[in-house]
Amino acid sequence: MLPLALLAAPAMAQSAPDGAAIFTRCAACHTATGAGVPGAFPPLQSDFRTLAAKAEGRRYLALAVIKGLSGAITVQGKPYRGFMPAQPLDDASAAAVLNHVGAKIATSGPAFKSFTPAEVAAARAGGAKLSAADVARLHEAAGGQ
Numbered sequence: 001m002l003p004l005a006l007l008a009a010p011a012m013a014q015s016a017p018d019g020a021a022i023f024t025r026c027a028a029c030h031t032a033t034g035a036g037v038p039g040a041f042p043p044l045q046s047d048f049r050t051l052a053a054k055a056e057g058r059r060y061l062a063l064a065v066i067k068g069l070s071g072a073i074t075v076q077g078k079p080y081r082g083f084m085p086a087q088p089l090d091d092a093s094a095a096a097v098l099n100h101v102g103a104k105i106a107t108s109g110p111a112f113k114s115f116t117p118a119e120v121a122a123a124r125a126g127g128a129k130l131s132a133a134d135v136a137r138l139h140e141a142a143g144g145q
């Protein structure tokens, strides 16, 4: 039994972060269902999945989470001009929460393909100089609607 326990421990330490648990911090603003609050906090629904279907949109979504977002964007036909603080998440945790949103919160839109920690790391490296306002300016060209 002991060797088995010793083998199991490192596997558990490396298990993926729990996206549902991380999402509770997002739910403080975007609500538990991701429906958001019109005019204040955008829904994490079809716009999320539409963005996640394109490379530029995926980069924008990862950057919105890790760099924050500040500026005028239109989400599902409604205007927002709010401020989302950068979320202090490592690459694996950011990927886990994006995947929770894409798979469990966003209920409509194109089929969702999971983010990998490497994809988040690439967005983080490429967007190192971007501010939250710069990220908001990416929304429309990235396919947001």
Ligand code: HEC
Pocket (backbone or CB within 6 Å): 022, 023, 025, 026, 027, 028, 029, 030, 040, 041, 042, 043, 044, 047, 048, 061, 064, 065, 069, 070, 071, 072, 073, 075, 080, 081, 082, 083, 084, 085, 087, 097, 098, 101, 136, 139, 144
């Ligand atoms: C303090 C409130 C707050 C928290 C916490 C928060 N957000 Fe946001 N989020 C916002 C606001 C406000 C906007 C819109 C910003 C704007 O108008 O420029 C936004 C926008 C977004 C967008 C862009 C949506 C789109 O369709 O373009 C995504 C994606 C997002 N948030 C995901 C998350 C995730 C995932 C978390 C948790 C890790 C999170 N947010 C935590 C307030 C918050």
